[in-house]
Amino acid sequence: MPQFTVGEKVRVLSQWPPSPPIHCRTPYYIRGCSGIIERYCGDFPNPEELAFGRVEPRNLSLYRVRFKQRDLWDSYQGGLSDMIDIEIYENWLEKI
Amino acid sequence: MTETSDHEHLHQYDPGHEHPLQADQDDSITYFKVMEAAVRNLLIEKKLITAEQIREKIEQMDARVPANGAKIIAKSWVDLEFKRKLLANPRKAIAEFGHDIGPLHLIVLENTEKVHNVVVCTLCSCYPRWILGLPPDWYKSREYRSRVVREPREVLQEFGTNISLDREVRVHDSTADMRYLVLPMRPKGSEGMTEDELVPLIGRDAMIGVTEVTV
Numbered sequence: 001m002p003q004f005t006v007g008e009k010v011r012v013l014s015q016w017p018p019s020p021p022i023h024c025r026t027p028y029y030i031r032g033c034s035g036i037i038e039r040y041c042g043d044f045p046n047p048e049e050l051a052f053g054r055v056e057p058r059n060l061s062l063y064r065v066r067f068k069q070r071d072l073w074d075s076y077q078g079g080l081s082d083m084i085d086i087e088i089y090e091n092w093l094e095k096i
Numbered sequence: 097m098t099e100t101s102d103h104e105h106l107h108q109y110d111p112g113h114e115h116p117l118q119a120d121q122d123d124s125i126t127y128f129k130v131m132e133a134a135v136r137n138l139l140i141e142k143k144l145i146t147a148e149q150i151r152e153k154i155e156q157m158d159a160r161v162p163a164n165g166a167k168i169i170a171k172s173w174v175d176l177e178f179k180r181k182l183l184a185n186p187r188k189a190i191a192e193f194g195h196d197i198g199p200l201h202l203i204v205l206e207n208t209e210k211v212h213n214v215v216v217c218t219l220c221s222c223y224p225r226w227i228l229g230l231p232p233d234w235y236k237s238r239e240y241r242s243r244v245v246r247e248p249r250e251v252l253q254e255f256g257t258n259i260s261l262d263r264e265v266r267v268h269d270s271t272a273d274m275r276y277l278v279l280p281m282r283p284k285g286s287e288g289m290t291e292d293e294l295v296p297l298i299g300r301d302a303m304i305g306v307t308e309v310t311v
């Protein structure tokens with residue numbers, strides 16, 4: 001069951017495990033940033049286990065999280081309402 | 097000298113006038129090429145698959161072209177009920193066109209007067225291959241992947257696309273199991289056109305979101 005609901009404020013964990021040896025699908029530029037849950041996408045096999053050929057990877061809830069561009073980049077030149085939506089797995093998110 | 101005789105001259109043997117050879121693109125045997133050949137040969141040798149099946153699969157993959165996506169977009173412009181289905185349940189809607197997207201999910205992003213959508217995969221090259229074919233080289237380039245998330249409007253401008261500041265630019269980073277298809281706005285001046293006439297207007301780049309469709 002998904003732990004977060006649409007519209008909820010969340011933060012991406014500010015963790016920096018060395019890659020390789022680990023594999024994850026959380027881009028560097030979004031770690032430590034806060035956004036809003038845009039939608040719950042479903043449960044999918046954990047890519048961090050899948051990448052190493054685990055036969056039965058754990059399923060994880062996947063969300064699309066929406067961030068304001070102005071919150072991400074100090075020098076952002078675009079419109080105030082410009083956004084970026086990113087798919088983030090639940091193990092990389094925390095409640096604020 | 098006419099163009100024809102000049103061309104013929106270039107192909108005459110002239111020992112004092114050597115041209116450098118064009119490098120072959122397939123002359124390096126990399127680790128992954130060796131691995132692919134080894135796995136393929138083993139699968140064939142053990143009679144798990146045949147060479148013909150591999151060839152057929154490559155043929156199927158090559159048959160996926162952006163025109164498949166254009167047909168979906170054109171239908172959604174002329175058939176509002178289809179558009180509603182495409183936005184609500186893309187998997188079911190594109191199944192009507194014979195496309196099976198497997199375990200992945202498709203999200204259709206509708207461009208409006210208020211929002212312009214653009215898609216990237218900053219981590220690699222995730223792309224809705226079943227409906228658009230192989231991604232263009234620039235989509236996989238480090239430059240596009242790193243810049244479109246932090247200065248999308250500048251990148252769009254380089255594609256000739258100017259989005260006014262009062263219209264939101266929404267970037268979608270395709271980092272995991274979703275795939276994205278941009279539903280561009282139907283262009284002004286296309287009101288009288290039929291579905292078949294609309295299809296050739298809709299290019300690959302508009303379905304990634306770096307351009308808009310024009311008549």
